[in-house]
Amino acid sequence: MKAKAVSAPYLVWMAIFIIVPMLLVAYFAFTDSGGAFTLDNIAQVGQYSNVFLRSIWLGALSTVVCLLLGYPVAAIVAHSSLKRQSVLIMLVMLPMWMNFLLRTYAWMTLLEDSGFINSFLAAVGLPTLHMINTQGAVVLGMVYDYIPFMILPVYSVMSKLDPSVIEAAQDLGADGRRVFLRVTLPLSMPGVISGVTMVFVPSVSTFIISKMLGGGGNLMIGDLIDMQFLGTAYNPNLGSAISLVLMVLILICMGIMNEFDDGESQGGGMLL
Amino acid sequence: MGEKPILSLQGITVAFDGERVLQNLNLNIRDGEFVTLLGPSGCGKTTTLRIVGGFVRPDEGDVFFDGKKITDLPPHKREVNTIFQKYALFPHLNVYENVAFGMRVHKKSEKEIRRTVHEMLEMVSLTGFERRSVHRLSGGQQQRVAIARALANDPKVLLLDEPLGALDLKLRKDMQVELKKIQQATGITFIFVTHDQEEALSMSDTVVVMDKGVIRQIGTPQDIYNEPKNAFVADFIGESNILDGVMHEDFLCEFAGRRFPCVDDGFAAHERVDVVIRPEDIDVVAPSADTLTGTVTNVTFKGVHYEIIVDVKGFKWMIQSTDYQEVGAEIGLRIRPDDIHIMKKSEYSGMFGDYSTFSDEMEEDMAAAEEAEKQE
Numbered sequence: 001m002k003a004k005a006v007s008a009p010y011l012v013w014m015a016i017f018i019i020v021p022m023l024l025v026a027y028f029a030f031t032d033s034g035g036a037f038t039l040d041n042i043a044q045v046g047q048y049s050n051v052f053l054r055s056i057w058l059g060a061l062s063t064v065v066c067l068l069l070g071y072p073v074a075a076i077v078a079h080s081s082l083k084r085q086s087v088l089i090m091l092v093m094l095p096m097w098m099n100f101l102l103r104t105y106a107w108m109t110l111l112e113d114s115g116f117i118n119s120f121l122a123a124v125g126l127p128t129l130h131m132i133n134t135q136g137a138v139v140l141g142m143v144y145d146y147i148p149f150m151i152l153p154v155y156s157v158m159s160k161l162d163p164s165v166i167e168a169a170q171d172l173g174a175d176g177r178r179v180f181l182r183v184t185l186p187l188s189m190p191g192v193i194s195g196v197t198m199v200f201v202p203s204v205s206t207f208i209i210s211k212m213l214g215g216g217g218n219l220m221i222g223d224l225i226d227m228q229f230l231g232t233a234y235n236p237n238l239g240s241a242i243s244l245v246l247m248v249l250i251l252i253c254m255g256i257m258n259e260f261d262d263g264e265s266q267g268g269g270m271l272l
Numbered sequence: 273m274g275e276k277p278i279l280s281l282q283g284i285t286v287a288f289d290g291e292r293v294l295q296n297l298n299l300n301i302r303d304g305e306f307v308t309l310l311g312p313s314g315c316g317k318t319t320t321l322r323i324v325g326g327f328v329r330p331d332e333g334d335v336f337f338d339g340k341k342i343t344d345l346p347p348h349k350r351e352v353n354t355i356f357q358k359y360a361l362f363p364h365l366n367v368y369e370n371v372a373f374g375m376r377v378h379k380k381s382e383k384e385i386r387r388t389v390h391e392m393l394e395m396v397s398l399t400g401f402e403r404r405s406v407h408r409l410s411g412g413q414q415q416r417v418a419i420a421r422a423l424a425n426d427p428k429v430l431l432l433d434e435p436l437g438a439l440d441l442k443l444r445k446d447m448q449v450e451l452k453k454i455q456q457a458t459g460i461t462f463i464f465v466t467h468d469q470e471e472a473l474s475m476s477d478t479v480v481v482m483d484k485g486v487i488r489q490i491g492t493p494q495d496i497y498n499e500p501k502n503a504f505v506a507d508f509i510g511e512s513n514i515l516d517g518v519m520h521e522d523f524l525c526e527f528a529g530r531r532f533p534c535v536d537d538g539f540a541a542h543e544r545v546d547v548v549i550r551p552e553d554i555d556v557v558a559p560s561a562d563t564l565t566g567t568v569t570n571v572t573f574k575g576v577h578y579e580i581i582v583d584v585k586g587f588k589w590m591i592q593s594t595d596y597q598e599v600g601a602e603i604g605l606r607i608r609p610d611d612i613h614i615m616k617k618s619e620y621s622g623m624f625g626d627y628s629t630f631s632d633e634m635e636e637d638m639a640a641a642e643e644a645e646k647q648e
Contacts, residue, residue, distance in 0.1 A: 164360035167327055170347040171354045172374035172425055182373070186364045 025247075028240035041241035048224060048242065055221040056249070058135060059204035062142040063150075066199045067192065069143070070150035074191070075184075077151070078158035085159070092151050100145065104212050107141050108132065111213065133215030141209040149198035157191030158184075193257060201250055221246050277336075278303040278461055279324065279429055284333035286319055286485075293319050294485045297333070301429075301463065301478075306455050308464045308472040311482035312508070317465045318357075320482075321431050324463065325354045338428070348377075353427035355435045359418040361406045367393070367417055368402040374425035392420035395454065412443045419454070429461045436471065448475055469509045473497060481505050502615055506548045507624035513554075513589050514625020517547035517614070525614060528564055528584060532607060536614040546615040548625070551579070551592040553611035556603050563604035568597045581627050588627040 032038045077088045095103060110116045111131040118128040131137055161184070169183045207222025214220070221242060228239030277300035284297040294316045301307050309317035322328040323335060326347035334343045342350060353374070361370050371389045380388075393399050396416035406414060415435060422430055432451075436444045452475050455462045466472055472479050473493040481489045481496060481504075489501045500506035503514050517527035522537035527547045539545060559565040566584035580591045582603060589605065597603060 162358075162360065164356045164358060165362060167325075167347070168354070168356055168360040168362070168421075169373070169377075170327075171325060171352075172421070173348045173377045174373075175346075175348050178377055182377075183362060183364075 025240045025243050028237050029244045030241075032237060033235075041237045042245070044238055045241050045245050048221075051219055051221055051224055052245075052249070054218070055204050055246075056253075058138055058142070058210075058218075058220065059200055059206075062139050062146065062203045063196055063200045065139065065143045066147045066150040067196065070147050070195065071154055071188075071192070074151045074154035074158055077155050078161075089152075089155070092148050095144070096148055101208065103145065104141055104209055107137070107144065108212055111137050111140075132213065133217065135214065135218055138210050138214040138218050138220075141213045142203045142206060145209065146199045146202060149202075150195040153194040153198065154188060154191040157188050161187055196257060197254060200253065204250060205246060276303070276339075277301055278338055279463075280336040281320070281323070282334050282336065284320070284323060284330045284335070286316075286323070286328060286330050292485055294323075294330070297485070297487060299480065299487065299490070301461060303428075304459050304461055306452070306462045306464065306475060306477045307480060308466060308476040308478070309480050309482060310466060310469060310472040310508075311488075312467060314484075315482040316485040317467075317482050318433055321354070321433055321463060321465050324429070325352060325431050326350050351427060352429040352431055353422040353425050354431040354433065355418050355422050357433045357435070357437060359414045361414055361417055361421070363406060365406070366402070367398065367404050367406060367409070370406060370417055371420045371424050373421060378425075388424050389420075392424045395423070395457075396420045396450075411438055412447070415439065415447065419451075423454070423458065423460070427460060429463060430455075432462060432464045434465055434467070436466075436468075444471075451475065473509070481508065483508075499613060500548060500615065502618035503546050503548075503620035503622075503624045504618070506546075506613075506615065507620075511551045511590055511592070512625050513549045513551065513627070515547045515549070515587065516622070517545050519543045519545050519614060523609075525612065528587065530564065532612055533609045534612040534614060535610050536612070539614065539616075544617055546617060546621050546625075548613040548615060549589075549607055549611055551590040552577070553607070554589070554591045554593075555606040555608075556580075556591060556593050556595060556597065557606045559602050559604040563606055565602060565604050568599050568601045568603060571597060571599055586628075590627045 029041055030037055030039070032040065073092070077085055077092075080088060108115070112118070113128070113130060113132060115132070117131070121128050165187070166179060166183060169179045174182060204220075205222045205225075206220060207226045210218050210220040211223050211226075225239050225242050225246075227233045228235045228242065279301040281297055281299040284294050285292070286294040297316075297320065299320075309320055311317050319328055323330055326342075326345060326349075330343065334341055336342065337351065362373065365373065368389055371392055372385050375385045375388060389402070390399070393401065396419050398413065398416050398420065401409070401413070401417075406417060409417065415438075418435070435451075436447050439447060448471060451462075451464075464472075464475065473496070476493055479489075479491060479493055479496045480487055483504050489496060489505045491499070496505065497509055500509060500512075506512040506514055515527040517525050519525050519536070519539040519542070520531070521541055522539075523534055525532055525534050525536070525545070525547060557563055564584050566582040566589065568580055569583050569588065570581040572579040574592075577592045577594050578596055580593060580597050582589045582591060582605065584605065591605070
């Protein structure tokens with residue numbers, strides 16, 4: 001009874017700011033501008049399938065890059081001395097203290113055709129590179145912005161791993177590679193799963209990074225939704241429909257992911 | 273039991289952050305022996321075990337296995353397996369996969385793995401638990417899985433790091449018997465680390481008593497108990513009255529202001545010594561001119577016997593007797609020659625063996641403090 005009373009404000013908050021908006025999104029998605037029920041909006045989403053594919057592709061690519069870069073960093077931090085750990089974690093978080101928009105602008109000035117990097121290359125007599133308005137620039141921006149969300153959950157799981165379990169694996173004859181594949185990796189999977197979720201979801205639905213670093217040619221779902229609400233194409237009903245479809249797609253991706261995790265934790269020893 | 277050592281530690285010295293943990297340790301262990309490293313926390317016993325396992329590299333000295341130097345061999349290449357203090361089972365694997373881990377790493381055939389796992393689980397009475405997650409096992413069962421997992425690798429030497437520390441008393445006793453049985457059945461050399469002297473005495477062929485990174489005595493349980501080399505060993509292994517004494521000549525010593533015939537020899541004339549008398553060896557008799565006489569100051573019922581503290585001219589003795597004595601009563605203490613054990617003076621002289629500060633309350637306090645320390 002008491003616990004219920006304590007959680008009441010939270011439940012009210014959830015209802016007002018999470019449940020109601022989601023219902024509103026669903027309502028707009030299935031109605032036209034006059035408020036009558038229609039499936040037209042959902043049907044129209046199909047014509048943007050290339051944008052969906054690009055978003056999922058770039059989101060997945062960023063997630064993989066974040067994982068490949070972030071996992072070793074998390075492992076290194078988790079194996080440092082306690083004092084060192086807090087310094088390293090602060091360094092990981094440091095960019096997040098700066099405004100997200102500002103960071104992305106900074107990348108623009110670095111990557112532009114006449115930007116910092118190219119000016120430098122020209123100054124030392126090297127050929128310049130076209131970097132801005134490419135998919136590579138979008139992925140770079142997303143990796144830069146979201147990698148802390150990969151490092152932190154993996155680090156927090158790894159730092160709690162019982163070192164004697166690692167020693168037990170060595171004791172039973174496992175060399176470094178086998179210890180990693182059979183013990184460390186499976187035991188750090190919960191951190192990997194939440195890291196992947198925390199990077200993939202914002203990556204797929206990002207809009208400002210793709211607009212600023214990807215130019216007009218690398219439109220992502222986030223930009224599309226943005227245009228329906230604030231842009232020239234003003235159509236909140238279509239925007240809601242796109243949001244709804246995106247939500248469903250992300251849920252499906254996460255579902256597959258969690259399925260994979262369960263399989264991993266039960267049959268980990270069967271691998272190899 | 274072979275005579276040639278299977279494992280030999282020579283001149284091992286280890287320091288952590290400048291603090292000496294082991295100092296010039298030499299130890300030979302024969303094939304098939306049940307050896308216990310016994311000592312208080314911080315004596316270096318676990319470090320010694322970790323050196324054998326390959327988890328700690330000694331600063332000085334070498335480790336030999338079957339005559340070959342293995343000092344620099346990493347843990348996964350050593351033919352020893354460890355049972356860790358908190359079991360260290362793999363939480364992501366079930367019982368079967370935990371036991372099979374070592375064999376999978378060594379690429380054994382699926383058929384052989386199945387047979388061995390079955391055999392091992394039968395030995396530790398866990399048949400039928402194959403598919404069980406290790407989270408859903410009791411402490412005793414997890415312990416058994418850890419034993420099965422280590423033995424499935426067919427080690428030459430098994431290292432056990434206080435494996436029974438987390439079990440309750442009853443289970444502990446059962447596991448002691450079971451471990452001893454397994455050791456005798458398999459013939460594997462066991463190196464067992466504990467701070468529990470009773471455990472050490474009841475299970476081992478050889479007990480190695482350690483303190484402050486130095487081996488204080490190596491011997492059979494009987495030797496260690498009956499012929500302690502110094503006051504530390506005498507006090508750590510059971511209760512002892514340790515008195516300041518003089519060895520006048522062979523077979524004649526003096527302590528507590530009286531001369532006693534004894535069975536020890538080989539000391540210099542009038543050499544100052546430590547005299548040990550076990551509480552259970554002292555007979556309570558009627559006070560007379562021929563006996564030590566004292567006043568009972570404290571009596572505690574311990575189940576099997578009474579623990580009686582007697583004040584004899586300021587020195588408080590402990591006596592264990594099945595007969596009750598009244599507090600305040602005058603009693604005589606009779607000590608036979610073969611109950612007297614003479615030790616050379618050591619750095620521990622005068623530190624142990626006087627029960628003048630003895631009280632049950634204090635013992636409980638100390639036990640509680642120790643418990644708290646362990647949980648940290």
